[in-house]
Amino acid sequence: MTCLDSLADANRPPPPPPPLAQLETDNAILIPKARGALNRYGHQIVVGNLLNERKHEVVFVEKDSESWVRIPEDARGKVGLGGAVHEIEEDIVEKLVGLHDSWIEGKP
Amino acid sequence: MRFLDNFSAGTRGSSSAEHFLRTGDYAVIFLHRQHSLQPFSRHYSHSTNPFLDLLEVVDSVSGVPVPVPVPVAAADSFPEETPAQPDGELSAPSPSLGGTRPLFPHVPPVVTGSQPPSRTSSSQALHAAGLIKPEEADRHDVRIAHRHLPPMLSLLKSYQLVQSLGILHSIPFVTVEDYLFLLRGVSRVMGLAKDDKGHALGRRGMYYLAAAVSDFYIPTQRMSEHKIQSGKGSLTIEMDQVPKVLQHVVQDWSNDGFIVSFKVSSVR
Numbered sequence: 001m002t003c004l005d006s007l008a009d010a011n012r013p014p015p016p017p018p019p020l021a022q023l024e025t026d027n028a029i030l031i032p033k034a035r036g037a038l039n040r041y042g043h044q045i046v047v048g049n050l051l052n053e054r055k056h057e058v059v060f061v062e063k064d065s066e067s068w069v070r071i072p073e074d075a076r077g078k079v080g081l082g083g084a085v086h087e088i089e090e091d092i093v094e095k096l097v098g099l100h101d102s103w104i105e106g107k108p
Numbered sequence: 109m110r111f112l113d114n115f116s117a118g119t120r121g122s123s124s125a126e127h128f129l130r131t132g133d134y135a136v137i138f139l140h141r142q143h144s145l146q147p148f149s150r151h152y153s154h155s156t157n158p159f160l161d162l163l164e165v166v167d168s169v170s171g172v173p174v175p176v177p178v179p180v181a182a183a184d185s186f187p188e189e190t191p192a193q194p195d196g197e198l199s200a201p202s203p204s205l206g207g208t209r210p211l212f213p214h215v216p217p218v219v220t221g222s223q224p225p226s227r228t229s230s231s232q233a234l235h236a237a238g239l240i241k242p243e244e245a246d247r248h249d250v251r252i253a254h255r256h257l258p259p260m261l262s263l264l265k266s267y268q269l270v271q272s273l274g275i276l277h278s279i280p281f282v283t284v285e286d287y288l289f290l291l292r293g294v295s296r297v298m299g300l301a302k303d304d305k306g307h308a309l310g311r312r313g314m315y316y317l318a319a320a321v322s323d324f325y326i327p328t329q330r331m332s333e334h335k336i337q338s339g340k341g342s343l344t345i346e347m348d349q350v351p352k353v354l355q356h357v358v359q360d361w362s363n364d365g366f367i368v369s370f371k372v373s374s375v376r
Contacts, residue, residue: 029373030371030373033371037354037369037371040355041352041354041355041358041367041369042355042358042359043354043357043358043367043368043369044366044367044368045367045368045369046368046369046370046371047318047368047369047370047371048370048371048372048373049370049371049373050372050373050374051372051373051374052374054120054372084259087123087127089120089123089124089126089127090127092124092127093124093128094127096314096316096366096368097128097131097134099366100314100366103311103366104311104312104366106311
Protein backbone atom coordinates (compact mmCIF):
# COMPACT_ATOMS: atom_id res chain seq x y z
CA MET A 1 0.00 0.00 0.00
CA THR A 2 1.32 3.41 -0.95
CA CYS A 3 1.20 6.52 1.19
CA LEU A 4 -1.59 7.87 -0.99
CA ASP A 5 -3.65 4.74 -0.37
CA SER A 6 -3.41 5.17 3.34
CA LEU A 7 -4.27 8.85 3.02
CA ALA A 8 -7.31 7.97 0.95
CA ASP A 9 -8.24 5.40 3.57
CA ALA A 10 -8.00 8.01 6.26
CA ASN A 11 -10.52 10.17 4.39
CA ARG A 12 -13.01 7.40 3.94
CA PRO A 13 -15.78 7.07 6.52
CA PRO A 14 -14.83 4.66 9.27
CA PRO A 15 -15.88 1.04 8.75
CA PRO A 16 -19.29 0.15 10.14
CA PRO A 17 -19.29 -1.00 13.73
CA PRO A 18 -19.30 -4.78 14.18
CA PRO A 19 -22.67 -6.46 14.51
CA LEU A 20 -23.94 -6.44 18.05
CA ALA A 21 -25.61 -9.31 19.78
CA GLN A 22 -28.84 -7.41 20.32
CA LEU A 23 -29.18 -6.30 16.72
CA GLU A 24 -30.84 -8.37 14.06
CA THR A 25 -28.17 -9.76 11.75
CA ASP A 26 -30.21 -10.32 8.65
CA ASN A 27 -32.12 -7.80 6.57
CA ALA A 28 -34.64 -10.49 5.63
CA ILE A 29 -35.84 -10.82 9.19
CA LEU A 30 -36.29 -7.08 9.85
CA ILE A 31 -39.84 -6.85 8.49
CA PRO A 32 -41.08 -10.16 9.96
CA LYS A 33 -39.60 -9.11 13.30
CA ALA A 34 -41.29 -5.73 13.08
CA ARG A 35 -44.59 -7.37 12.26
CA GLY A 36 -44.10 -9.79 15.15
CA ALA A 37 -43.72 -6.81 17.50
CA LEU A 38 -46.92 -5.25 16.13
CA ASN A 39 -48.83 -8.48 16.74
CA ARG A 40 -47.34 -8.98 20.18
CA TYR A 41 -47.84 -5.49 21.54
CA GLY A 42 -50.79 -4.30 19.48
CA HIS A 43 -49.40 -0.86 18.74
CA GLN A 44 -49.69 1.08 15.50
CA ILE A 45 -46.37 1.12 13.68
CA VAL A 46 -42.76 -0.01 13.70
CA VAL A 47 -40.10 2.02 11.96
CA GLY A 48 -37.35 -0.33 10.80
CA ASN A 49 -33.94 0.38 9.40
CA LEU A 50 -30.60 -1.18 8.65
CA LEU A 51 -27.86 0.13 10.90
CA ASN A 52 -25.71 1.28 7.99
CA GLU A 53 -28.56 2.75 5.93
CA ARG A 54 -30.45 4.46 8.72
CA LYS A 55 -29.61 7.98 7.58
CA HIS A 56 -31.26 7.59 4.18
CA GLU A 57 -33.59 4.61 4.29
CA VAL A 58 -36.32 3.45 6.66
CA VAL A 59 -39.32 1.17 6.37
CA PHE A 60 -42.70 1.84 7.97
CA VAL A 61 -44.26 -1.45 8.97
CA GLU A 62 -47.97 -1.51 9.75
CA LYS A 63 -50.23 -4.49 10.37
CA ASP A 64 -51.09 -5.07 6.72
CA SER A 65 -48.61 -2.97 4.80
CA GLU A 66 -45.12 -1.65 4.63
CA SER A 67 -43.60 1.29 2.83
CA TRP A 68 -40.05 2.50 2.41
CA VAL A 69 -38.89 6.08 2.63
CA ARG A 70 -35.58 6.81 0.95
CA ILE A 71 -33.44 9.83 0.31
CA PRO A 72 -32.26 9.41 -3.31
CA GLU A 73 -28.61 8.52 -3.65
CA ASP A 74 -27.71 11.77 -5.44
CA ALA A 75 -29.38 13.91 -2.75
CA ARG A 76 -27.67 12.38 0.29
CA GLY A 77 -25.73 14.84 2.37
CA LYS A 78 -26.46 17.64 -0.15
CA VAL A 79 -27.41 21.09 1.02
CA GLY A 80 -30.98 21.86 0.01
CA LEU A 81 -32.78 25.08 -0.90
CA GLY A 82 -33.15 26.21 2.70
CA GLY A 83 -29.42 25.87 3.26
CA ALA A 84 -29.81 22.75 5.37
CA VAL A 85 -28.96 19.13 4.70
CA HIS A 86 -32.15 17.14 4.25
CA GLU A 87 -32.57 14.75 7.15
CA ILE A 88 -34.58 11.57 6.87
CA GLU A 89 -36.14 12.37 10.25
CA GLU A 90 -38.05 15.14 8.51
CA ASP A 91 -39.64 12.53 6.22
CA ILE A 92 -40.25 10.17 9.12
CA VAL A 93 -42.00 12.88 11.10
CA GLU A 94 -44.09 14.01 8.11
CA LYS A 95 -45.25 10.44 7.46
CA LEU A 96 -46.03 9.77 11.12
CA VAL A 97 -47.92 13.03 11.55
CA GLY A 98 -50.19 11.95 8.67
CA LEU A 99 -50.76 8.52 10.21
CA HIS A 100 -51.28 10.09 13.62
CA ASP A 101 -53.95 12.42 12.18
CA SER A 102 -55.80 9.36 10.86
CA TRP A 103 -55.46 7.70 14.25
CA ILE A 104 -56.95 10.75 15.96
CA GLU A 105 -59.85 10.72 13.50
CA GLY A 106 -60.55 7.23 14.72
CA LYS A 107 -59.43 5.18 11.77
CA PRO A 108 -57.97 1.83 12.77
CA MET B 109 -14.68 -2.42 34.33
CA ARG B 110 -17.24 0.08 35.57
CA PHE B 111 -20.04 0.09 33.10
CA LEU B 112 -21.62 -1.90 30.28
CA ASP B 113 -23.19 0.43 27.78
CA ASN B 114 -25.11 0.59 24.53
CA PHE B 115 -23.65 2.95 21.99
CA SER B 116 -25.92 5.59 20.51
CA ALA B 117 -25.31 9.26 19.83
CA GLY B 118 -29.01 10.09 19.89
CA THR B 119 -29.12 11.48 16.36
CA ARG B 120 -32.51 10.09 15.43
CA GLY B 121 -34.22 11.20 18.62
CA SER B 122 -32.80 14.72 18.72
CA SER B 123 -33.40 15.35 15.02
CA SER B 124 -36.93 13.95 15.18
CA ALA B 125 -37.77 16.06 18.24
CA GLU B 126 -36.75 19.17 16.33
CA HIS B 127 -38.89 18.23 13.32
CA PHE B 128 -41.91 17.48 15.52
CA LEU B 129 -41.53 20.89 17.14
CA ARG B 130 -41.26 22.51 13.70
CA THR B 131 -44.73 21.28 12.72
CA GLY B 132 -46.19 23.61 15.34
CA ASP B 133 -48.64 20.88 16.34
CA TYR B 134 -46.56 19.02 18.89
CA ALA B 135 -44.99 19.70 22.25
CA VAL B 136 -42.15 17.28 22.99
CA ILE B 137 -41.16 15.46 26.15
CA PHE B 138 -37.60 14.56 25.27
CA LEU B 139 -36.66 11.47 27.29
CA HIS B 140 -33.01 11.03 26.44
CA ARG B 141 -29.80 9.44 27.57
CA GLN B 142 -27.75 11.93 29.58
CA HIS B 143 -25.17 13.72 27.38
CA SER B 144 -26.66 12.43 24.14
CA LEU B 145 -27.51 14.87 21.35
CA GLN B 146 -30.27 17.38 22.04
CA PRO B 147 -32.58 19.23 19.68
CA PHE B 148 -31.00 22.48 18.43
CA SER B 149 -27.67 22.19 20.23
CA ARG B 150 -27.04 18.94 18.29
CA HIS B 151 -25.91 21.09 15.35
CA TYR B 152 -22.99 22.26 17.46
CA SER B 153 -21.83 19.14 19.24
CA HIS B 154 -18.28 18.56 20.42
CA SER B 155 -17.48 16.78 17.17
CA THR B 156 -19.80 18.54 14.69
CA ASN B 157 -18.98 22.23 14.57
CA PRO B 158 -17.06 22.37 17.87
CA PHE B 159 -17.79 25.86 19.17
CA LEU B 160 -14.21 27.14 19.31
CA ASP B 161 -13.97 26.67 15.54
CA LEU B 162 -16.89 29.07 15.04
CA LEU B 163 -15.25 31.97 16.82
CA GLU B 164 -12.68 34.50 15.86
CA VAL B 165 -10.65 37.12 17.70
CA VAL B 166 -11.31 40.64 16.51
CA ASP B 167 -10.11 44.10 17.36
CA SER B 168 -12.71 45.42 19.77
CA VAL B 169 -12.76 48.85 18.16
CA SER B 170 -12.44 48.18 14.44
CA GLY B 171 -14.00 44.71 14.43
CA VAL B 172 -11.22 43.54 12.12
CA PRO B 173 -10.12 39.94 12.72
CA VAL B 174 -6.79 39.73 14.48
CA PRO B 175 -4.42 37.33 12.73
CA VAL B 176 -3.35 34.30 14.72
CA PRO B 177 0.28 34.77 15.74
CA VAL B 178 2.50 32.37 13.89
CA PRO B 179 4.82 30.36 16.11
CA VAL B 180 8.33 31.45 15.36
CA ALA B 181 9.92 28.02 15.55
CA ALA B 182 9.06 24.65 16.98
CA ALA B 183 12.21 24.62 19.05
CA ASP B 184 12.81 22.78 22.29
CA SER B 185 13.42 26.01 24.08
CA PHE B 186 12.44 29.53 23.21
CA PRO B 187 15.18 31.73 21.85
CA GLU B 188 16.26 34.64 23.94
CA GLU B 189 15.18 37.07 21.31
CA THR B 190 12.24 36.45 19.04
CA PRO B 191 11.33 38.79 16.22
CA ALA B 192 8.38 40.85 17.36
CA GLN B 193 5.03 39.97 15.83
CA PRO B 194 3.69 42.69 13.55
CA ASP B 195 1.06 43.74 16.06
CA GLY B 196 2.75 42.47 19.16
CA GLU B 197 0.23 39.64 19.90
CA LEU B 198 1.29 37.04 22.45
CA SER B 199 4.75 38.09 21.56
CA ALA B 200 8.17 36.82 22.43
CA PRO B 201 8.75 35.04 25.72
CA SER B 202 10.52 37.30 28.09
CA PRO B 203 14.03 36.34 29.10
CA SER B 204 13.18 37.18 32.71
CA LEU B 205 11.11 33.97 32.95
CA GLY B 206 14.13 31.87 32.19
CA GLY B 207 13.00 30.52 28.80
CA THR B 208 10.76 27.80 30.28
CA ARG B 209 7.45 29.57 29.97
CA PRO B 210 4.50 27.65 28.50
CA LEU B 211 3.27 28.09 24.95
CA PHE B 212 -0.04 29.50 26.16
CA PRO B 213 -1.58 30.41 29.51
CA HIS B 214 -3.87 28.09 31.47
CA VAL B 215 -6.97 30.15 32.22
CA PRO B 216 -10.03 27.98 32.84
CA PRO B 217 -13.25 29.95 32.39
CA VAL B 218 -14.30 30.29 36.00
CA VAL B 219 -17.67 31.90 36.57
CA THR B 220 -18.06 32.69 40.23
CA GLY B 221 -21.45 33.02 41.88
CA SER B 222 -24.07 35.10 40.11
CA GLN B 223 -21.53 37.64 38.97
CA PRO B 224 -21.12 37.79 35.24
CA PRO B 225 -17.54 37.21 34.16
CA SER B 226 -16.00 40.61 33.69
CA ARG B 227 -13.47 41.68 31.15
CA THR B 228 -11.31 43.04 33.89
CA SER B 229 -11.07 39.78 35.81
CA SER B 230 -10.26 37.76 32.70
CA SER B 231 -7.63 40.18 31.55
CA GLN B 232 -6.23 40.26 35.07
CA ALA B 233 -6.00 36.48 34.97
CA LEU B 234 -4.23 36.61 31.66
CA HIS B 235 -1.95 39.24 33.04
CA ALA B 236 -1.28 37.16 36.13
CA ALA B 237 -0.41 34.22 33.88
CA GLY B 238 2.20 36.52 32.48
CA LEU B 239 1.42 36.15 28.81
CA ILE B 240 -0.94 38.94 27.93
CA LYS B 241 -0.68 42.53 28.94
CA PRO B 242 -4.02 43.83 30.27
CA GLU B 243 -4.22 46.47 27.57
CA GLU B 244 -3.92 43.72 24.92
CA ALA B 245 -6.79 41.71 26.36
CA ASP B 246 -8.93 44.82 26.40
CA ARG B 247 -8.27 45.44 22.73
CA HIS B 248 -9.67 42.09 21.66
CA ASP B 249 -13.15 40.65 21.39
CA VAL B 250 -14.58 37.26 20.56
CA ARG B 251 -17.05 37.10 17.70
CA ILE B 252 -18.88 34.44 15.73
CA ALA B 253 -17.22 34.29 12.34
CA HIS B 254 -19.42 35.81 9.63
CA ARG B 255 -19.90 32.64 7.65
CA HIS B 256 -21.31 30.86 10.72
CA LEU B 257 -23.61 33.70 11.71
CA PRO B 258 -26.76 33.16 9.54
CA PRO B 259 -27.36 29.50 10.47
CA MET B 260 -26.56 30.11 14.12
CA LEU B 261 -28.83 33.15 14.31
CA SER B 262 -31.69 31.19 12.77
CA LEU B 263 -31.11 28.23 15.09
CA LEU B 264 -30.84 30.42 18.17
CA LYS B 265 -34.14 32.12 17.35
CA SER B 266 -35.86 28.75 16.87
CA TYR B 267 -34.43 27.51 20.16
CA GLN B 268 -35.51 30.62 22.04
CA LEU B 269 -38.99 30.47 20.52
CA VAL B 270 -39.40 26.85 21.62
CA GLN B 271 -38.12 27.75 25.08
CA SER B 272 -40.50 30.67 25.45
CA LEU B 273 -43.47 28.59 24.27
CA GLY B 274 -42.50 25.90 26.78
CA ILE B 275 -43.06 23.11 24.24
CA LEU B 276 -39.84 21.19 24.88
CA HIS B 277 -39.30 19.38 28.15
CA SER B 278 -36.07 17.40 28.53
CA ILE B 279 -35.71 14.47 30.88
CA PRO B 280 -32.34 12.68 31.06
CA PHE B 281 -31.75 9.08 32.07
CA VAL B 282 -28.58 7.03 32.59
CA THR B 283 -29.38 3.36 33.18
CA VAL B 284 -31.94 1.16 31.50
CA GLU B 285 -33.81 1.01 34.82
CA ASP B 286 -33.99 4.82 34.91
CA TYR B 287 -35.34 4.73 31.38
CA LEU B 288 -38.07 2.19 32.14
CA PHE B 289 -39.10 4.03 35.29
CA LEU B 290 -39.31 7.36 33.48
CA LEU B 291 -41.08 5.90 30.45
CA ARG B 292 -43.74 4.50 32.75
CA GLY B 293 -44.05 7.86 34.52
CA VAL B 294 -44.30 9.87 31.30
CA SER B 295 -46.76 7.40 29.74
CA ARG B 296 -49.01 7.48 32.79
CA VAL B 297 -48.95 11.27 32.95
CA MET B 298 -49.74 11.55 29.24
CA GLY B 299 -52.42 8.89 29.62
CA LEU B 300 -54.15 10.94 32.32
CA ALA B 301 -53.49 14.37 30.80
CA LYS B 302 -56.39 16.65 29.87
CA ASP B 303 -56.38 19.93 27.99
CA ASP B 304 -57.93 23.24 29.13
CA LYS B 305 -61.37 22.07 28.00
CA GLY B 306 -61.11 18.87 29.98
CA HIS B 307 -60.60 16.68 26.91
CA ALA B 308 -58.20 13.80 27.44
CA LEU B 309 -54.97 13.84 25.45
CA GLY B 310 -55.73 10.23 24.53
CA ARG B 311 -55.27 9.55 20.83
CA ARG B 312 -53.63 12.93 20.29
CA GLY B 313 -50.58 11.75 22.20
CA MET B 314 -47.75 10.14 20.25
CA TYR B 315 -45.10 7.88 21.77
CA TYR B 316 -42.00 7.88 19.61
CA LEU B 317 -39.80 5.19 21.10
CA ALA B 318 -36.50 5.68 19.29
CA ALA B 319 -34.13 5.20 22.24
CA ALA B 320 -31.63 2.36 21.71
CA VAL B 321 -32.57 0.45 24.83
CA SER B 322 -30.52 -2.58 25.77
CA ASP B 323 -32.22 -5.98 25.60
CA PHE B 324 -30.25 -7.21 28.61
CA TYR B 325 -29.29 -5.84 31.99
CA ILE B 326 -28.06 -6.83 35.43
CA PRO B 327 -30.69 -6.28 38.15
CA THR B 328 -29.50 -4.00 40.94
CA GLN B 329 -29.59 -6.72 43.60
CA ARG B 330 -27.10 -8.80 41.60
CA MET B 331 -24.81 -5.86 40.91
CA SER B 332 -21.37 -6.05 42.50
CA GLU B 333 -21.00 -3.29 45.07
CA HIS B 334 -17.26 -3.00 44.66
CA LYS B 335 -14.86 -3.33 41.78
CA ILE B 336 -14.76 -6.92 40.57
CA GLN B 337 -11.31 -8.34 41.27
CA SER B 338 -9.38 -9.42 38.22
CA GLY B 339 -7.30 -12.11 39.96
CA LYS B 340 -9.34 -15.03 38.62
CA GLY B 341 -8.70 -14.12 35.01
CA SER B 342 -11.78 -14.22 32.81
CA LEU B 343 -15.16 -12.97 33.95
CA THR B 344 -18.54 -14.48 33.17
CA ILE B 345 -21.56 -12.24 33.47
CA GLU B 346 -25.13 -13.43 33.30
CA MET B 347 -27.61 -10.79 32.25
CA ASP B 348 -31.37 -10.84 32.47
CA GLN B 349 -33.71 -9.83 29.71
CA VAL B 350 -34.93 -6.26 30.08
CA PRO B 351 -38.67 -6.39 30.84
CA LYS B 352 -40.79 -5.62 27.79
CA VAL B 353 -42.71 -2.54 28.81
CA LEU B 354 -44.14 -1.73 25.40
CA GLN B 355 -47.25 -3.81 26.06
CA HIS B 356 -47.88 -1.82 29.24
CA VAL B 357 -47.46 1.46 27.38
CA VAL B 358 -49.97 0.21 24.80
CA GLN B 359 -52.51 -1.47 27.06
CA ASP B 360 -52.23 0.13 30.48
CA TRP B 361 -50.68 3.57 30.44
CA SER B 362 -51.06 5.54 27.23
CA ASN B 363 -54.86 5.80 26.97
CA ASP B 364 -55.03 4.92 23.28
CA GLY B 365 -52.06 7.01 22.19
CA PHE B 366 -50.34 6.56 18.82
CA ILE B 367 -47.31 4.38 19.47
CA VAL B 368 -44.26 4.13 17.23
CA SER B 369 -41.51 1.67 18.03
CA PHE B 370 -38.19 1.17 16.24
CA LYS B 371 -36.32 -1.88 15.05
CA VAL B 372 -32.77 -1.94 13.82
CA SER B 373 -30.96 -4.59 11.89
CA SER B 374 -27.20 -4.47 11.63
CA VAL B 375 -25.87 -5.39 8.19
CA ARG B 376 -27.22 -6.27 4.80
